[in-house]
Amino acid sequence: MEEGKKEDILEKIMIEHGSDLVRLAFSYVKDKETAKDMVQNTFIKCYENLGDFRFESSIKTWLYRITINQCKDYLRSWHYRKVQAKSFLESTITSFLPSVEDKVITNTEQEEMKGFIFSLPDNYREVIFLYYYKSLSIDEIAGVTDLNTNTVKTRLRRAKQRLKVLIEEANVYG
Known part of the structure; x- marks a missing residue:
């Protein structure tokens, strides 16, 4: 198949099936940018193998199969598993650590309490x-x-009574 004809066919395929393939890929990889990458790889494979396509099935089912295989390969890849493990560890650790806002609020409250005590x-x-x-x-x-x-x-x-009065007067803790 000549290059110009392949490019025209690919462009038509991309317009017709692109958004469906991105949605399909997203259902596997759960990340919009990664889904777009998977579909881009699908179109590259489509272009490379368009001359060998025998039309025994529809272009759509062929593209779906390529996209699904791309996604499954990605999900099995070392890179994906490493990113997932890192993400899991970070979310686990940060769930135990207070947020920056919580730290600021806690530090502010502790400083105010120290002021009352002093x-x-x-x-x-x-x-x-x-x-x-x-x-x-x-x-x-x-x-x-x-x-x-x-x-x-x-x-x-x-001391507790005096602290209570000081706190109430400052209207800090409720």
């Missing part, structure tokens, strides 16, 4: 820090500070 008198700041940030029990705080257990409880309760 505005407390020393005796209240000390028990809040030891209780919430160092996770010491009331008895442990009493031992560290040489205070009576009831004094630690009272300071902790009063």
